[in-house]
Amino acid sequence: MDSLVTAAARALAAGDPLGALNRVALRDDAPALALRGIAMAQLGDLVRAKALLRSAARAFGSREPVSRARCVVAQAEIALASRDLAWPAKALDAARVTLEAHGDRVNAAHARYLDVRRLVLIGRLDDAERALAALDPEPFPPALRAAHELVVAGIAMRRIHTQAARAALARAVQAAHRAGIPALTAEAESASRMLNTPAARLLAHGEERPLLLDEVEALLASKALVVDACRHVVRHEDAVISLASRPVLFVLARALAEAWPADVSRDTLVARAFRAKLADESHRARLRVELGRLRSLLRPVAGVSATKRGFALAPRHAREVVVLARPVEDKHAAALALLADGESWSSSALALALGASQRSAQRALDSLAAAGKAQSFGKGRARRWITPPMPGFTTTLLLPAPLPGD
Template identity: 65%
Template sequence: MEQVAITLTVPAARLIHAGRQRTLLLEEVETLFASDTLIVDECRHLVRRGRITVPLMGRPVLLALARMLAEAWPQDVSRDALIERVFRTRFADDSHRARLRVEIGRLRQHLRGHVGIKATRRGFTLAPGPGMEVAVLAPPVDGKHAAMLALLADGEAWSSSALALALGASQRTVQRALESLARAEKVQCFGQGRARRWLLPPIPGFTTTLLLPAPLPGG
């Protein structure tokens, strides 16, 4: 009972809305979910509005685009800024701009009927319906490997292949990140070969278990 009480009184996520951010308790997250706000939920890798959800797990580019657009709303985001952050390059060329148009088109298809995406002179902006608010729900902590650490913080043992599937990354990329985190003593593993599993103790002071999706098969 003491652990449950602690879970309900520590930050469960960060709310980013109209250029500001603050931490939310679990009760506040539930209130947000019950509202009419369009939420880019990075904790569960989806976009949601009330009971309607649009899964983006395994689509990291679309999720990153959605977050940037939601963070900037009601302002737009320049094409160069989107390309730099999502494609991780500062030197945008015609191929990057063409790929951005393709990915924005895919995001439009996923969000059709929920929120529009309008092209502006310098980039793109979300176009929600009248009176609709837009927000981002992000993990309590941020950083290079924040999403991976948040998944591992659910207390379950994950395989590198399950992590790769959940994060939308290659298994080799995930393996390198895990090895780096292991050297920093932030994760631990057991087993060998395909039976190897990774985990870490829950992050002190943060509630992640109740926000994260259930482990995928093989995790």
């Protein structure tokens, strides 16, 4: 490797893409193409970066497997940054194996972290934790240690383990400062600020207030009966009753919880559960059937009793009933939460992260665009969707991941 390529590589490692381009911008040999691709990725031109790295991988060919594998890892990182979550994981795994076989442990570890970050984004936290457990960050340079801690913090926040998340973010900020890369430092500090912004809303006794993530954790560990509108479950201590597949029953449970200790009229329950303006006898009959089903499911933690004007929730052991709601109530709140990370998403990536069909994701995006909450650029497969980050709250609870005990 000649002196210009070496100097460009050092500039990239220090977070100076313009300095790297000044040295190799006019060269078309394989190492220069790879460095130019990484520089363009750091500058935000991901389309040009992908093209340069593909050219570099072809130029390296089979005679330089390590350099080719590094190009594959760089392409995977660009795919992750552009939220192309359907990129071939097998190619990244093959590149990692090649790097490990040739003693390039740092880049092999980087490949593992990319795979873990993808697993976190699509909500596969158990798989992400197993992959992360195989990595020891101690021998890695500061930049990679910061990446490790950011992944640890991301999993902890989605698990609602606030202390672990706070400790990991503090270590990430320290490692990022040691690395001296401004973009990495900004990412770590931005993630730290998420813990100091509201993550949910508490609805109780006709009032509501925002909750930080540590307050959410304390609420879930309390003896209150919690109707969780973020996960569509009802929980009390270790008992967790999922109503995610029973939307009508969850609407009824939430209505009863919001009114507790008072009751809710039959007309109000019909309007909320069935969206009927006027309740006739068929609606009332259906309401009795659905409340019977809800009563059966909630029997371990609460009863549903009839009153003169309607129905009331009666907790068996809890002294308080509360509703845990999203920071913002919106039909497509989960899609908004993913878009709010500031990155550009494809509809296929959103569908994968949401666990929905691509057509459902596209309908949600079209609705958000019509409401002015999302916008797209590009055409065809290159079309991407973005929205400005929502100010004033963190989106952690809106992401698809299980709560403790799920």
